[in-house]
Amino acid sequence: MTLTEIPETAPELPVQVATPELEATNERNDRRRGFLMALPAFSFLTVFFALPLVLVVVYSFATRNRFGGTDLSGWNTDSYQELGSDLVRQVLTRSLVLAVITTVICLLLAYPFAYYMATRKIGIRNLMLVFVMIPFWTNFLVRNYAWYVILGTDGPLSQVTETVGIGPTRLLFTQAAVVLGLVYGFLPFMILPLYASIERIDGRLLEASRDLYATGAQSFRHVLLPLSLPGVVAGSILVFIPSLGAYVTPEILGGAKTTLLGSYIVTQFLTARNFPFGAALSTVLMVIMLSATIVYFRKGGRTL
Amino acid sequence: MNTTAPTTPAVSIREVTKRFGDVTAVDAVSLDIADGEFFAMLGPSGCGKTTTLRMIAGLEFPTEGSLQIFGDEVGTLPPNKRPVNTVFQNYALFPHMNVLDNVSFGLRMSGVEKKNAAMRAMDLIDLVQLTGMEKRKPNQLSGGQQQRVALARALVNKPKVLLLDEPLGALDLKLRQEMQTELKTLQRELGVSFVFVTHDQEEALTMSDRIAVMHDGELLQVGSAEELYERPVNRFVADFIGQTNLLPATVAENDMIVLDNGSKLLCPNPHAVGSKVSMSLRPESIRIGTRDAIPAPDQGTSLQGVVSDMSYLGHALLYTVKVDGLSLEVRSEPVSADRRFGPGDDVAVWWDRTADWVVPD
Ligand SMILES: Nc1ncnc2c1ncn2[C@@H]1O[C@H](COP(=O)(O)OP(=O)(O)O)[C@@H](O)[C@H]1O
Ligand SMILES: [Mg+2]
Numbered sequence: 001m002t003l004t005e006i007p008e009t010a011p012e013l014p015v016q017v018a019t020p021e022l023e024a025t026n027e028r029n030d031r032r033r034g035f036l037m038a039l040p041a042f043s044f045l046t047v048f049f050a051l052p053l054v055l056v057v058v059y060s061f062a063t064r065n066r067f068g069g070t071d072l073s074g075w076n077t078d079s080y081q082e083l084g085s086d087l088v089r090q091v092l093t094r095s096l097v098l099a100v101i102t103t104v105i106c107l108l109l110a111y112p113f114a115y116y117m118a119t120r121k122i123g124i125r126n127l128m129l130v131f132v133m134i135p136f137w138t139n140f141l142v143r144n145y146a147w148y149v150i151l152g153t154d155g156p157l158s159q160v161t162e163t164v165g166i167g168p169t170r171l172l173f174t175q176a177a178v179v180l181g182l183v184y185g186f187l188p189f190m191i192l193p194l195y196a197s198i199e200r201i202d203g204r205l206l207e208a209s210r211d212l213y214a215t216g217a218q219s220f221r222h223v224l225l226p227l228s229l230p231g232v233v234a235g236s237i238l239v240f241i242p243s244l245g246a247y248v249t250p251e252i253l254g255g256a257k258t259t260l261l262g263s264y265i266v267t268q269f270l271t272a273r274n275f276p277f278g279a280a281l282s283t284v285l286m287v288i289m290l291s292a293t294i295v296y297f298r299k300g301g302r303t304l
Numbered sequence: 305m306n307t308t309a310p311t312t313p314a315v316s317i318r319e320v321t322k323r324f325g326d327v328t329a330v331d332a333v334s335l336d337i338a339d340g341e342f343f344a345m346l347g348p349s350g351c352g353k354t355t356t357l358r359m360i361a362g363l364e365f366p367t368e369g370s371l372q373i374f375g376d377e378v379g380t381l382p383p384n385k386r387p388v389n390t391v392f393q394n395y396a397l398f399p400h401m402n403v404l405d406n407v408s409f410g411l412r413m414s415g416v417e418k419k420n421a422a423m424r425a426m427d428l429i430d431l432v433q434l435t436g437m438e439k440r441k442p443n444q445l446s447g448g449q450q451q452r453v454a455l456a457r458a459l460v461n462k463p464k465v466l467l468l469d470e471p472l473g474a475l476d477l478k479l480r481q482e483m484q485t486e487l488k489t490l491q492r493e494l495g496v497s498f499v500f501v502t503h504d505q506e507e508a509l510t511m512s513d514r515i516a517v518m519h520d521g522e523l524l525q526v527g528s529a530e531e532l533y534e535r536p537v538n539r540f541v542a543d544f545i546g547q548t549n550l551l552p553a554t555v556a557e558n559d560m561i562v563l564d565n566g567s568k569l570l571c572p573n574p575h576a577v578g579s580k581v582s583m584s585l586r587p588e589s590i591r592i593g594t595r596d597a598i599p600a601p602d603q604g605t606s607l608q609g610v611v612s613d614m615s616y617l618g619h620a621l622l623y624t625v626k627v628d629g630l631s632l633e634v635r636s637e638p639v640s641a642d643r644r645f646g647p648g649d650d651v652a653v654w655w656d657r658t659a660d661w662v663v664p665d
Contacts, residue, residue, distance in 0.1 A: 204396040207363050210383040211390045212410035212461065222409075226400050 053286075060279035068273035079280035088264075088281070095261040096288075098175060099243035102182040106190040106239045107232065109183070114194035114231070115224075119203070129195075132188050140185065144252045147181050148172065151253065173255030181249040186242060190235035197231025198224070233296050241289050261285060312375045314339040314465050314497040315360055320369030322355050329355040331521035332369070337465070337499060339374075342491050344500045344508040347518035348544070353501040354393070356518070357467050360499065362386045374464060384413070389458035393469040395450050397442040403429065403453050404438035410461040428456040431490075448479045455490075465497045472507065484511055505545050509533070517541050538663050542584040549590075549632045550582040552665070560604065561662065565628035570604030573662035580665040587635040589659035592623055592645065595652045606654035607632070611645045625653055 016022060061075045082088070117128045135143060150157050151172040158168045171177045201224065209219040225232075247262030254260065259267075261281070268278030313336040322330040330352040337343045345353045358364040359371060362383035371379050378386055389410065398406050408425035412418065429438055432452035442450055451471060458466055471487070472480045488511050491498045502508050508515045509529040516526045517540075525537045536542035543550060553561040559572040561583060575581055598606045609627035621644060623634040634653055645651055 202396065204392055204394075205398060207383070208390070208392055208396040208398070209409070209413070211361055211363065211388075212457065213384045213413040214409075215384060215413075218413055222413075223398060 056279045056282050056286075058279075059275050060283045062276045062279075064274050064276050070275040079274075079276040080284075082277055083280060083284060091259055091261055091264045092284075094175075094258065095244055098179060098182070098260065099240050099246075102179055102186065102243040103190075103236050103240045105179065105183050106187050107236060110187060110190035110194050110235065111232075114191050114198050117191075117195050118199040118201075125199075132191050135184075135188065141248055141252075143185070144181060144249055147177070147184065148252050151177055151180075172253065173257070175254070175258050177253040178246075178250045178258060178260070181253045182243050182246055185249060186239040189238040189242075193234035193238065194228065194231040197228045197234075201227045237293055237296055240292060244289065245285055312339070313337055313372075314341070314374060315499065316370075316372040316375075317356075317360075318370040318372075320356075320359065320366045320371055322352075322359060322364060323367045328521050330359070330366075333518075333521075333523040335516055335523060335526055337497055339464075339497055340495045342488065342498050342500065342511060342513045344502060344512035344515045345518060346502055346505055346508040346515050346544075349503055351518040352521040353503075353518055354469055357390070357469055357499060357501050360465070361388055361390045361467055363390075387464040388467055389461050389463035390467040390469065391451075391454045391458050391471045393471075394474060395442075395454040397450055397453055397457070399442055402439050402441055403434060403445070406442065406453055407438075407456045407460055409457060414461070425456070425460055428460040431459075432456045447474055448483070451475065451483065455487075459490075459494070463496065465499060466491075468498060468500045470501055470503070473502075473504075480507075487511065509545070517544060519544075535661060536584065536663055539582050539584075539665055542582070542661070542663050547587055547633065549585045549587065550663075551585065551630055551632075553581055553583050553662075555579050555581055555662075563630065565630055567607060567628070568604060569607075569660075571660050571662055575662060575664055581662050582665055584661045584663055585632070585655060585659065587622070587633040588620075590632065590634045590653050590655050592625065592634045592636050592651055592653050595650060598652045598654050600654075603657075605657060605660070606652055608650070608652050611647055611649045611651055613647060614644060623651075625651060627653075 058072070059070060060079055061077065063071045063074045063076060063078070065071050117125055117132075120128065149155055151169075152158070153168070153170070153172065155172075157171065161167065161169045171180070205223050205227070206219050209223045210216075214222065245262050246260060247266060250258065250260040251263055254263075265278050265281045265285070268274045268281060272278075315337040317333055317335050319332050319334055320330060321328065321332050333352075333356060345356060347353055355364060359366050360373070362378065362381055362385070365380050369379075370377060373386060373388065398409065401409070404422060404425055407428055408416075408418075408421040411421035411424060416424070426438065429435060432455055434449060434452055434456070437445065437449065442453065445453065451474075454471070468487075472483050475483060484507060487498070487500075500508075500511065509532075512529065514526060514528055515532055517524045517532065519540050525532060525541050527535075532541060532545045536545060539550060542548050552564045553569075553571075554564075555573065555575045555577050556562050556568065557577055559570055560568050561571045561573070561581065562568055563583070569583070571583060573581070595608055600606075607627045609625040609630075609632065611623055612626045612631070613624040615622045616638070619638065620635050621638055623636065623645065625632045625634055632653060
């Protein structure tokens with residue numbers, strides 16, 4: 001959106017005949033005002049986001065000393081070479097696969113829901129929005145422990161399946177439990193952008209496609225889906241990225257055999273006290289996320 | 305589709321009602337639209353025109369009643385199974401597709417192979433004079449051009465009936481008039497029925513073979529422009545089609561009617577003695593002159609009054625004449641300034657035996 005500001009002239013100044021110089025001065029003032037307004041957020045991000053990021057990258061080239069500290073000298077790429085090890089590759093692959101699965105499941109669940117929501121009357125729509133956001137009222141950690149209890153060996157889920165005769169479920173500490181927890185945790189981040197983009201689509205376009213001999217499925221494929229692509233892209237990024245780096249959920253529901261990238265990095269920093277290696281892992285993770293984002297925006301973002 | 309005798313109407317609507325909750329949008333409407341006819345649906349906003357059109361298209365199903373297209377019952381058939389296409393109000397062009405893809409959409413969906421579809425689409429793009437614009441997106445086109453794309457997108461499928469919902473509503477006057485002529489020509493060349501929804505009576509009158517006038521979900525009258533203009537069935541139609549003076553009156557004996565101000569006028573009509581009616585007199589069919597100039601003073605086709613206003617319209621003069629509390633608009637030739645009447649002049653107005661028309665209240 002471009003805002004055209006009405007130029008203000010202080011009342012005591014005489015109104016002047018327009019000249020290119022005056023116009024340039026005006027534009028300069030506008031730009032300065034815009035910059036001043038962005039300054040607080042800008043400084044905050046610089047101090048608390050950009051600097052730590054730089055620090056992580058710097059540390060990844062540093063050396064771990066014998067006492068578990070880090071020497072900011074003798075710069076090298078040893079940490080990056082360690083990334084090639086089988087263990088790292090395993091953890092990385094597992095994390096990517098789980099993140100992709102989580103994203104796809106979220107997309108499949110969220111799309112019909114978002115469509116349904118976007119096509120309701122405004123009152124019902126708002127009510128549904130509240131329902132989508134209700135989980136946010138409770139702490140993420142608490143909600144994960146709730147799943148821990150539900151999925152536990154003698155938990156409610158197991159008892160139910162046992163009662164109906166399927167036998168007990170052993171879900172806790174499996175990858176399925178992690179995916180379940182991630183889907184549960186990040187589903188709203190898929191629903192909301194999808195809803196926002198579907199809601200913007202003119203319903204008559206779908207009618208027009210039906211009028212032009214498209215079946216319901218063809219309407220979806222050729223009109224609804226392409227037009228809601230910005231929402232699909234945004235939602236997928238918002239689910240994929242936190243899933244890839246997830247720490248809390250895999251930690252609580254995943255157990256030891258299914259270490260994911262998030263836990264692995266934490267271990268490097270806190271247990272192994274190998275700051276450079278942890279930093280290198282983090283840097284790689286960020287690069288993956290960044291490239292995923294860029295690729296995604298290139299593919300679908302043009303309509304954003 | 306079965307083979308159709310020439311008498312089978314393109315669209316046949318029988319006692320069709322559509323309710324949305326407790327709103328009755330279309331109320332027991334029956335009408336036939338002939339094959340090859342330019343048919344207009346006219347009425348003020350909210351009278352149910354769009355809903356009727358959408359039921360023909362299959363975008364809305366009737367609550368009650370029968371709807372046939374070339375003799376086949378289509379009541380609850382989905383839109384993609386009907387041999388009709390729609391030009392939507394504000395066009396509803398696909399914003400993510402260029403002109404060519406928009407126009408070939410219908411063909412592609414009905415299974416025509418890509419090259420072939422593109423070729424046929426190009427023919428239509430040529431027909432609506434958009435050659436060279438096929439790679440543009442809708443938002444790179446002017447309103448008039450978008451309108452043409454919408455038209456091409458519908459016509460490329462060779463529909464048996466083309467439905468148009470206020471297709472010219474968003475265009476400025478000049479373009480609108482051009483498009484009226486073009487649409488009419490196109491319809492004649494293609495020989496396809498056009499069902500054209502509009503709230504603009506002038507547009508309906510100039511373009512259509514027949515017009516259906518709707519009001520509050522009800523179909524009031526179907527007829528040619530001439531029939532509607534000269535023999536409206538009620539006050540609403542008389543008032544809505546063209547301009548007219550509606551004088552409230554009561555039917556008296558011997559073909560007389562008594563205006564609410566007491567004047568007795570001769571005005572043969574089929575309505576029962578004592579019933580409340582309105583006499584419709586078109587401004588252009590009333591003559592104005594001095595009181596001694598009335599050609600037939602005792603025939604009950606004249607009134608005496610006083611000019612209260614006169615405006616110069618270029619091609620005509622428009623007088624407002626007060627007659628005992630009634631106010632009449634009179635349109636006359638643009639005579640030279642010294643022969644015009646001015647406010648306060650005593651005048652008489654009279655009309656031909658055939659000029660008046662009585663409608664029930
Ligand atoms: N989907 C709908 N839900 C509820 N009411 C509707 C709907 N569509 C139309 N209506 C109502 O039906 C009436 C006729 O509408 P419409 O056919 O659009 O009129 P027109 O096209 O003549 O302006 C209006 O009162 C309108 O509010
Ligand atoms: Mg309408």
